[in-house]
Amino acid sequence: MKYYVQLILLILVVSSVSCKRDKKEEVSKDEKEVEAVVKVKGTEVTYAADTTSMKGYIAYDENLEDKRPGIIVIHEWWGHNDYVRERADQLAELGYTAIAIDMYGDGKQAGHPDDAGKFAQSVMSNLPEARARFNAALEILKQHESVDPDKIAAIGYCFGGSVALTMANLGADLDAVAAFHSGVQLPVMPGSDLKARVLVCNGADDPFVSEESVTAFKEAMNATGLSYEYIAYPGAKHSFTSKAADANGEKFGLPLAYDAEADKQSWASMQKLFDEVFK
Template identity: 35%
Template sequence: MRGTLFTTATAALALAAFGGPAAADIVTQTVTYDVDGTTYEGYFAINDGIQGDQPVVLIVHDWDGLTDYEKRRAEMLAEYGVAAFAVDVYGQGVRPTTTEDKRAESGKLYQDRDALRARLAGGLEAALQMDGVEDDVIVIGYCFGGAAALEFARAGADVDGFVSFHGGLGTPDGQDYSEVEAPILILHGSEDPVAPMAQVAALAEAMNADNVDFEMQIYSGARHSFTEWSAKGEGSRYDANADLKSWQALLSFIDEQVD
């Protein structure tokens, strides 16, 4: 597997090198906000050394909830020169640690798409209320978060683009892409057993049917969760090559979609 070419630490440093402005200017904060009477806890990062308001990237977490992984991604985006807000769609303090609990929490929202959409919209509203941000927004997500980003796209969210990293790609019954308002970027591994290439093809057909502006980048040999550098030991699915390439694809997409 190509990920063995790099250690986790080396890959993380290489990823950080994509950033432009100095990390010394990065300001972060935990942000609590309410959606329909429930409190959620997000994470905001911005480069305070940049003058003027910045675009903001909304990051949707994996099925384990908002963790240090999404927080580091937010900081990396701030280092690049755009603000980032990692949303929480589970609720403050809800951070499942077992596979059973992760499946249960994500499953609740897969079964209640209206609730998922409401929580994404609430996170977006909280992000746009932060100091130093403008109304140019890109929504990205990892694994479960990638599926959530596509859900937000199908909901017709008024943003500038959507990006899925090794996300769930199935289109729920009764849904389509006719309400999509912005381009979609799919970053996916060719050996992903959770969302295999048949689902990639089906998604392309669904988006073609509704004239969506989309692009797909497929990384040969990459499996599910190929960007998760925290995975260690035998059987790790981390692929440093695909991770680095997909991150650069994201940065290029941001540059293309926001002013």
């Protein structure tokens, strides 16, 4: 009897170990399959507009075989940095090909708000040059082997949002534009040249975006008759999508703050827009 009890216990132990090993192997297999589904490849690119050299970054899932929409990503007034590249990678994970572009030239970055303001103003005050730089990046994106050139959108942050909206208002070949914590008092307001679906995601407590400018922007958009969405997140301040906002705000005495919920909601709104436009 004792022998049979020991035998049964041995069988149970072996069975338990075997089940755990099988389950572990199944999890490992599933993890490998997930890893194989998305494989983001990021590549630095250099392009030019007139005599200005720009440094960009293209990200895409190299495991996808079909052509896909291309998304232009425009940096904050700090310049082309790691943040804008991270956003390009996130778009690649969603199945798009994204190019983080350089609007200042030579990958120039600002270390202080004074410099950032000067760099941004130099772009927005010379629209022919800004347009040439944007279009140069647009052509690079359209020519990429993974991109469907008939499906293009642009997103931008802060200064980049204003650039994206302005380019769309100038008639850029875009299906959609999403602007985050962006000024809406633009050098070219929405009008008959606008073709893109527009989404603006701003903080309701952003002191850089006046109520008057929002009213004027909405009136101009309403006059176009085009579909658009303007979202103001309660309590959110400027630069709410950037995790570096708090440190920058404290360092330079600026009303900047990261807001995780507004960041999450605005990204979801962008995805919804793209789902609708590119369906």
